[in-house]
Amino acid sequence: MRNTPFIVLQIMMHKDRLLVLLILLLSLAYARGQKVVVSNPLDISSQTHYEIIGQFDGQLLLYFEERGRIDIHAFDREMKKQWSKELHMVNKSAKTIGLVPGQKEFHHFYSFRESDTTVVVHDIYNLRAELQESYFVLKSSRLGSSFKFSTSTDGLHALFFQPTANDQLWILSYDYNEAFVSWEREFELEAQFDKSFVGVELTQKNELYLVLSVDNKRSRREEHQFVIYYAGSGDSEIKSYQVPTSDLLMNSGQVLYDEAHSRLNVVGFYSKRNLDQSEGLFHFTLSPENTDVKFTSYPWNKELEQKMLGASKSGGRGIDGLELQQAILREDGGILLIGEVVKIYQRRASFAERNMYSRGGSWVDFVYEDILLVSIHPDGDFHWNKVINKRQFSQDDNGLFSSFFLFSTPSMIRIIFNDEVKVNNTASSYEIFGDGKVNRTSILSTQYQQLQLRFLEAYQYSSTQMIVPSEYKGSLKLVQIQF
8 A cells, every 4th residue: 555656646647648648549449449550651752653452362452653663562451561572664664554453463554655656565463563474455656655544344454545636536445354455446536535525434345435525615505515435345336426415514524334224324513604613413324225315404402502611602603613523323223423512722922921931922722622412313313412511621732631532331331531631630421321311420530640641542442441541741651441
């Protein structure tokens, strides 16, 4: 008993340390038993590009490129780094086009110029980042070395495409498991690719759908239309379909092919006056067997506009800054649209604020606000809508830590985001069910952890687990969250 006062005194002296330790422990299991594991840091710079390749039997592979050097880093289930290996390309000036995970391998596509020829290479690596096979996808003296890249809906084909002179588009489908070119096309477009491109889809049957939005400007609103180009896997002919839009302009849109119902969906938000304001949604479908298109549109009602942050400033003419960020196919053929209010302001500093740190006397503000969810039936009819309130503000960071990540499970989806853009922060999740019911929960806190989470670059690898990169003071960490 004589030692008790001394023990109590020691505890009191270390009270602050114990409090910090307690906060750290609690923040790693912040809500409903989430398990959070953080990797050791990797040094990064403004020249660094990284990408999660995939999760393979408990091993996470990370693509890491800086100043022309490419390394593959491997992490175990507890996010401990296991090994690193440098990848070598056949040309020092080569640039990565895309990465595709396989079952027990991953595929690396890159391009370079050799004399007057563009070369595209396909390398196959095992899960130890050891080169197994290498193939030439193409060699061309007509094409540039910069390609746009996508994969088919079943992930078995790679799609390379590139706009060429005189509004021509070159496009190629490549079977990367069998390492051969399935087909190659080049055709003339009705508008400039970079100003009219909406989306492209390659189906399980190796069919191509390409969608353009032509004359999408206020001065030519009456002429605005969508043009859909279609090519079957064995067809050399490119078919085109025109879809008029009843004097509506596209504010933002996406293209989704529904394999279960064999049809292409084109959805988005429209405007009649100002492309920076969204006044409603549009939707139509098309398939080669049924080219009769039903174009449907629904204007936002006043109640919905009033729920959206800052909608009152629009004067009843739409929602400022609302853009379609993602669209999800429902099992019954319907679609869930997810929009977000995004506002970017460039402003000059006042005279009193101008100094050596003011970056030339101006800043760029990035403001990411409310999220709008709209569910529509397979026939395009309106089902339900929900507004999720949030506000994320940052300066001069290109919005890297703003917006949200969409986490999908069989019974619901989660919209996960930073509550604020700062280091000592909390992250939240909205759980959305098929009937429109919404629950909000807290995910974790980054208090005293030196983390700044980039949810836009997050990676989901199961119905309960995800990885979120964190960038803080030149340090990259990978944060594993298990629900």
